[in-house]
Amino acid sequence: MKSLFCLIFFCSIAGQVLFAQDSSRRQRRYMDTAIFTESNVLTRSDYLLALERSFQYFNKVPKVTGSFVSLDGIRGRLTADDSVLSIIKGRLASSERNINMRNLQMYSALLEHLHENEESYEGRLNEYDAAMDSLRKDFAQLRKDSTLRGMFRDSLLRASFRPQIMDLRSKRQLADSVFKTATADVNNLKAHVTTNLIAAEELQHKVDRLLATTGSRAFSKERRYIWEPRTGKSRARRLGGEFRKSIKQENHIAQYYFANTRNQRTILLVFGLAFFAWVWYNFRSLRKLGKLDTLRIFEFRFISALPILVSVLFMLNLAPLFDLNAPALYLETIGFFLMTSLSVYFWKYQKRVFFFLWCLYILIFLFYSSSRYLGLPYSILRFWNLGINGASIILAITVWRQFIRHVSKARLLKIALGGFMTLHLLAAISNVFGRVTLSNLLSSTAIYSFAQLIGLAIFVPLVSEAFLLQIQASRIRKQYPVSFESEPIRVGITRVVTILAALIWVVVFTTNMNLYSGLSDGIMSLLKTVRNIGSFSFTIRGVLLFLGIIWLANFLQKYIAYFWGDTGDEASFDNKGQRSRLLITRLILLTGGFLLAVAASGLPVDKITVILGALGVGIGLGLQSIVNNFVSGIILIFDRPLRIGDLVEIGDKKGRVKEIGVRSSTLLTADGAEVIIPNGDLLSNNIINWTLSNNHIRIDQVFELDHDGEDPEFREALKARVLSVPNMLKSKEPQVLIDPVGGHKYELRLYSWCADVNKLESTQTALRRAVKEFLQNEQDQKKRA
Numbered sequence: 160m161k162s163l164f165c166l167i168f169f170c171s172i173a174g175q176v177l178f179a180q181d182s183s184r185r186q187r188r189y190m191d192t193a194i195f196t197e198s199n200v201l202t203r204s205d206y207l208l209a210l211e212r213s214f215q216y217f218n219k220v221p222k223v224t225g226s227f228v229s230l231d232g233i234r235g236r237l238t239a240d241d242s243v244l245s246i247i248k249g250r251l252a253s254s255e256r257n258i259n260m261r262n263l264q265m266y267s268a269l270l271e272h273l274h275e276n277e278e279s280y281e282g283r284l285n286e287y288d289a290a291m292d293s294l295r296k297d298f299a300q301l302r303k304d305s306t307l308r309g310m311f312r313d314s315l316l317r318a319s320f321r322p323q324i325m326d327l328r329s330k331r332q333l334a335d336s337v338f339k340t341a342t343a344d345v346n347n348l349k350a351h352v353t354t355n356l357i358a359a360e361e362l363q364h365k366v367d368r369l370l371a372t373t374g375s376r377a378f379s380k381e382r383r384y385i386w387e388p389r390t391g392k393s394r395a396r397r398l399g400g401e402f403r404k405s406i407k408q409e410n411h412i413a414q415y416y417f418a419n420t421r422n423q424r425t426i427l428l429v430f431g432l433a434f435f436a437w438v439w440y441n442f443r444s445l446r447k448l449g450k451l452d453t454l455r456i457f458e459f460r461f462i463s464a465l466p467i468l469v470s471v472l473f474m475l476n477l478a479p480l481f482d483l484n485a486p487a488l489y490l491e492t493i494g495f496f497l498m499t500s501l502s503v504y505f506w507k508y509q510k511r512v513f514f515f516l517w518c519l520y521i522l523i524f525l526f527y528s529s530s531r532y533l534g535l536p537y538s539i540l541r542f543w544n545l546g547i548n549g550a551s552i553i554l555a556i557t558v559w560r561q562f563i564r565h566v567s568k569a570r571l572l573k574i575a576l577g578g579f580m581t582l583h584l585l586a587a588i589s590n591v592f593g594r595v596t597l598s599n600l601l602s603s604t605a606i607y608s609f610a611q612l613i614g615l616a617i618f619v620p621l622v623s624e625a626f627l628l629q630i631q632a633s634r635i636r637k638q639y640p641v642s643f644e645s646e647p648i649r650v651g652i653t654r655v656v657t658i659l660a661a662l663i664w665v666v667v668f669t670t671n672m673n674l675y676s677g678l679s680d681g682i683m684s685l686l687k688t689v690r691n692i693g694s695f696s697f698t699i700r701g702v703l704l705f706l707g708i709i710w711l712a713n714f715l716q717k718y719i720a721y722f723w724g725d726t727g728d729e730a731s732f733d734n735k736g737q738r739s740r741l742l743i744t745r746l747i748l749l750t751g752g753f754l755l756a757v758a759a760s761g762l763p764v765d766k767i768t769v770i771l772g773a774l775g776v777g778i779g780l781g782l783q784s785i786v787n788n789f790v791s792g793i794i795l796i797f798d799r800p801l802r803i804g805d806l807v808e809i810g811d812k813k814g815r816v817k818e819i820g821v822r823s824s825t826l827l828t829a830d831g832a833e834v835i836i837p838n839g840d841l842l843s844n845n846i847i848n849w850t851l852s853n854n855h856i857r858i859d860q861v862f863e864l865d866h867d868g869e870d871p872e873f874r875e876a877l878k879a880r881v882l883s884v885p886n887m888l889k890s891k892e893p894q895v896l897i898d899p900v901g902g903h904k905y906e907l908r909l910y911s912w913c914a915d916v917n918k919l920e921s922t923q924t925a926l927r928r929a930v931k932e933f934l935q936n937e938q939d940q941k942k943r944a
Contacts, residue, residue, distance in 0.1 A: 201306060206316065209306040210323050216301050217327070220294055220334035224341040227287050230348065233280050237351050240273055244358050251365055263370055264673065270363045277356045284349050291342060370673065423481040431474035438466040438625055441632035453631060453641045461504065461621045462628060469621055472500050476618040476660075479611065479667050491528040494607060497614045498524065504617065516558055520610075523550055527606055541590055544602060548587040551605065555580040572616070579609045604671040611667045615660040622656045623649055630721050637723070642890045644853050648721060655714070705760035712752020716745035788822045791838035795819055801848050806916055808847035809836060849916045855888055856916040858923055862930060864897060864905040865938070873937065880933045881911050886922045888912035907934075 247266050301307075310316045442464040445451050451464075462469050475497040482489065498521050505514045527547050530540060555576050582605035589598035627645055634643065669675040686700035801807050805816045807826070814828035824841055826834040849856060874895050881893045893911040900906045909930065913922045 201309070203319075205306055206310050206320060207323075209304055209310065210320065210327060212304070213301060213307065213327055214330060216297055217330035217334040219297075221337050223290050223294060224337050226290075227341060227345070229283050230287075230344050233283065233348055233352075236276065237280070237348070237355065240276065240355050243269060243273065244355065244362065247362055248358070251362065251369075263366055264670070267363070267366045267370065270359050270366065274356065274359045274363070277352050277359065281349070281352050281356070284345055284352065287341075287345050288349070291338070291345065294338065427474055427477060427481045430477060431470050434473045434625070435466055435470035438462055438469065438628065439464070441628045442466075444632050445635060448635055450635045450641075453635065454628070456642070457624065457627050457631070457645065459624050459628070461617065462624045468500060468503060469625075472497070472614065472617060472621060475500065476611075476614050476663065479663055479670070490607070494524065494610050495521070495528075498610055501613060501617060512561060513558075516554060516561075519550075519554055523547055523554065524606055524610065527602065541595065544598065545587055545590050548583045548590070548602060551583045552580050552587075555583075575609060575612050579605050600672055604668060607671050608664065608668045612664055615664055619653060619656045619660050623652045626652045626721065633723050644855075644890075647852060651718070701760035705756045708752055708756035708759060712748050712756075715752075716748040719744060719748070787839035788837050791842045792820060792822060792824075794842065795824070795838060800842075800846055801851070805851065806849040808849075809841060810844045812836070854915045854917065855891075856913050856919055858909075858911050858913050858919075858926060860909045860911075860923070860927060860930070862907040862909065862934060864907045864934070865903060866905065869897075876937075877909075877930070877933060880929055881909065881926065884922070884926050884929050886914050886918050887926070888914040 247269065251266070310320065442451070445454070446464070461472075475493060478493050482493075498517075502514070502517060502521070505517050527544070530543055530547075559573075559576055582601045586598045586601035586605065589595075589601065627649060630643075630645075630648065631641075635641070666675065669678055683700075686703065687698055689696050689698055795801070801816050801819070801824075803816050803819060807813070807816060809826070812826055812828070812834050814826040814832075814834065816824065817827040817833065818825040820838075823835050823837050826836065828834060877895060878893045881887060882889055888911075891912045893909060896908040896910070898906045898908070911926065913919055915922075
């Protein structure tokens with residue numbers, strides 16, 4: 160019984176323990192499932208987060224639309240575009256038959272600028288439209304938010320969030336108003352831009368058609384012969400009203416043009432200010448050093464210590480390159496300022512009669528330019544232009560007889576004056592026979608091109624004088640000798656500036672003749688056409704660009720030393736630091752020029768590598784001599800250690816360079832023999848070039864003297880007599896050395912310089928005769944004393 164009781168007790172205890180363990184396991188399982196069970200019950204924080212997202216969106220709408228800061232500016236510029244389109248459309252409609260070619264070119268340029276502006280406006284408006292589309296997408300996502308929809312459907316939730324909902328409604332109303340206003344503005348402006356684009360394209364087609372048919376219209380009869388009676392009634396015009404209207408329209412078009420092409424004149428202004436600062440700084444440095452008198456040897460005629468006028472002339476001559484299709488009023492104003500600036504120089508340096516004739520030419524220029532704005536009937540305008548042609552021809556004949564005919568060195572001016580008379584004569588004939596368009600083209604070309612040519616005739620020496628000033632100022636600052644051979648430098652600079660001047664004049668001439676666009680398009684089409692040689696493709700433009708950049712780099716490395724006053728004379732030899740810097744600069748220019756030429760020309764680098772590899776193989780197989788001569792020829796052409804006509808000594812050969820070829824060069828000796836030297840052998844020898852930078856050669860002569868010659872007056876008189884001999888170099892002072900040879904005998908050594916090595920023998924003879932006569936006269940005077 161006792162054992163049974165114990166068994167029951169132990170079973171009871173074990174059951175309780177097992178029950179407790181089972182209860183613990185059930186409780187843990189309940190807790191675990193409660194933790195990982197998903198709950199769909201939204202809390203207050205969830206609703207507040209949804210409201211915060213809504214507030215963020217409606218606050219974003221004014222912020223995004225407020226960033227559309229260009230809308231007002233685009234609206235104002237579109238209004239200006241409308242007025243310009245209206246003016247161009249009215250002028251094309253009213254005078255389509257005989258419209259001025261310069262105006263057509265201007266209209267074409269304006270329409271191109273306007274088309275570019277409209278496209279830029281369209282791009283900006285599309286950006287704004289894209290931003291508003293993004294807002295629409297965000298709002299669509301916001302409307303799909305189930306949390307907000309549940310809150311607005313539940314009255315209890317709406318009541319609990321009433322303040323936030325009221326604020327949200329106010330935000331939404333404001334955002335809707337702003338969004339609708341911005342949408343309407345953007346859509347209206349886009350429609351306006353599209354309308355202007357269509358109008359600009361239509362007008363551009365019309366202008367292009369008129370420009371394309373200029374040639375056929377110019378040579379066809381447009382009006383009656385001038386002697387034929389008029390048919391029909393001519394409408395009387397109020398000249399004052401027409402003048403004011405034309406000036407107002409021209410002024411409006413000019414303002415629009417300047418507003419859209421401001422960068423071009425900014426670059427021109429920077430060039431002018433840089434030129435002014437350059438010249439002014441060099442004069443200022445010379446004035447501080449007290450060396451302004453060293454400029455007298457150059458006989459400057461144009462530049463001065465305050466270079467305001469020369470800087471204006473510099474900019475006015477470059478202006479055509481920056482405004483090829485500027486409004487006619489602007490071009491006429493530039494031409495008038497150019498001629499007014501030139502009048503100052505003509506007043507200073509020319510005869511009063513020439514200045515008076517120049518003033519008459521300015522009056523002709525003003526009469527011709529103003530005829531476009533007076534609104535004269537066409538019949539009167541033809542007689543007006545005929546009178547201008549006749550006055551121009553009479554003026555040209557007067558200048559020819561009074562000044563040009565007797566001047567032998569004015570070849571270019573004679574050609575220009577002859578062309579001026581010829582163009583006006585052809586214009587008058589065309590006017591008489593009813594070819595009015597051709598007459599206008601010839602008259603405007605004659606007047607504007609001649610004025611530009613006179614300006615460029617001043618521009619070339621002006622720039623040359625500025626470079627010489629830079630060289631002299633640099634030499635003075637480095638304490639080099641004042642005198643140097645300036646004439647070869649002047650000639651080289653003048654040659655380069657003349658090429659630039661010729662380019663400017665050709666641009667002005669072809670623009671006035673309405674040939675520039677056609678010629679430039681044809682030339683660019685020819686240059687840009689891709690050509691193939693096997694698998695190698697290239698364009699003529701790329702090849703010319705490559706050669707042009709190489710030439711420019713070589714030109715810069717050759718003449719850059721002039722900016723530091725290094726003209727290659729003995730004075731700069733001791734400045735080793737500057738020489739080293741110049742060498743490094745030249746290497747950088749040549750290397751950079753080659754790399755830039757390859758990159759700018761568009762030549763495929765892989766093809767060039769293949770060609771160079773093939774050349775390397777060919778050279779290794781036995782073409783060393785040919786390649787050596789060829790490369791040496793290229794070096795001779797670019798480096799120019801000798802030029803055709805130079806007097807040189809190469810090894811035991813002496814003569815003049817007759818020809819420089821790719822493989823060999825030819826020397827012409829004094830005996831008349833022609834010596835052909837391979838270019839490789841030529842460069843491998845020492846070259847003595849007597850005429851590389853100048854034609855000077857030193858003359859050494861010895862004379863007997865019966866006294867010590869220590870008298871300073873004797874030495875100075877002897878030097879003066881030496882310099883009086885023809886072909887003696889005046890810039891280098893002769894040296895007189897006297898050595899005793901025994902007893903009362905002395906040896907006079909005279910070192911002087913011959914200006915032209917080609918006249919060495921005759922100069923030596925004349926010099927020896929002159930010195931002997933001087934010594935004989937000096938000896939006779941002593942005997943008489």
